Amino acid sequence: MTYSEYGDNDVLRLQELPTPKVGPGQILVRVTRAAINPVDWKVMSGGLDAMIDAQFPAVPGWDMAGTVESLGPDVPEFAVGDRVAAYARKMVVSGGTFAEYVTVPAEFATKIPEGVDDETAAALPLAGLTAKRVVEALQVGEDDTVLIHAASGGVGHLATQLAVNLGAQVVGTCSPDNFEKVRGLGAAPVEYGDGLVDRVREIAPDGVDAVADLVGGVLEQTLELLGDGSRHVSIADPEAAEKGGRWLWVRPDGAGLAELLEQVAAGTLAVEVDRVLPLGEVAEGFRLSSEGEANGKIVVDVTR
Known part of the structure; x- marks a missing residue:
């Protein structure tokens, strides 16, 4: 799936391209599953052009699972036929994973453990590594009270589980429709929007120790709920860095992804997949993602 200019879903085209070359330190993967993230259609719209160059025709997609087809020089950690997953973001928007x-x-890739299917493995990398980086940056520990904005979302449902697994009390914002989902993750759900601060203080009268902003537009509420020595990070609001917090971008990290996949294999981390679409329906997947109609990750079956 390609696009030759920035734009909306109308610029997407299914197109034949040469098989990518595989250089030193690289692996060539035959993709079975890829996953859609909001950044995919934001990049396609030109929203990150000031930060990342593009080479057209560009293939979108940063998440994937598949099988190693061939190896470049000096890649002793993999063998042809290995099942692998990766957050495959590159410095130039070009050869993505919807292919x-x-x-x-x-170093971006890791082997998929036994018992983890390709759909789950493909849905995990970007969202899972983001969640991991957020929780680590917040230094979440036992007895911490952590507020996670958008706890039921693609990153949020993973960050919530990671924080709960570390022994934290988690308060998660979401819509009332997702209260049961957030409770099932081990967190106390609260409705987002006006009155949020009061609703959180009903659970945590003294405020919270850490806040993860996964949605943006909540900095004022975050600051009201933070106590002395509290930490906050955002993946959506760069202004957090000006208010004593951190603005985070996830990095490709094969070793970190391996840790997450082992948790999935052990049953301590669950990845929610909303649906699986064929490669030719990437535009529909982008629409579902941009309009908020998916409850979980949208996976693309590249083999059909």
């Missing part, structure tokens, strides 16, 4: 083949730096 039969993609090249990936070896």
Whole structure:
């Protein structure tokens, strides 16, 4: 799936391209599943052009699972036939994961453990590594009270589980429709919007120790709920860095992804997949993602 200019879903085209070359330190992967993230259609719209160059025709997609097809020089950690997953973001928007083949730096990839299917593995990398980085940056520990904005979302449902697994009391914002989902993750749900601060203080009268902003537009509420020595990070609001917090971008990290996949294999981390679409319906997946109609990750079956 490609696009040759920035735009909306109308610029997407299914197109034949040469198989990517595989260079030193890289693996060539035959992709079975890829996953849609909001950043995919934001990049396609030109929203990140000031930060990341593009080479057209560009193939979108940063998440993937598949099988190693061939190896570049000096890649002793993988073998042809290995099942692998990766957050395959590159420095140039070009050869993405909505394709039969993609090249990936070896350090971005990891082997998929037994018992984890390709759909789950493909849905995890960007969202899971983001959640992991957020929880680590917040230094979440036992007895912490953590507020997670958008706890039922793609990143939020993973960050919530990671924080709960570390022994934290988690308060998660969401719509009332997702209260049961958030409770099932081990968190106390609260409705977002006006009155949020009061609703959180009903659970945590003294405020919270850490806040993860996964949605944006909540900095004022976050600051009201933070006590002395509290920490806050945002993946959506760069102004957080000006108010004593951190603005985070996830990095490709094969070792970190391996840790997350082991948790999935052990049953301590669950990845929610909303639906699986064929490669030709990436535009529909982008629509569902941009309009908020998916409850979980949208996965693309590249083999059909």
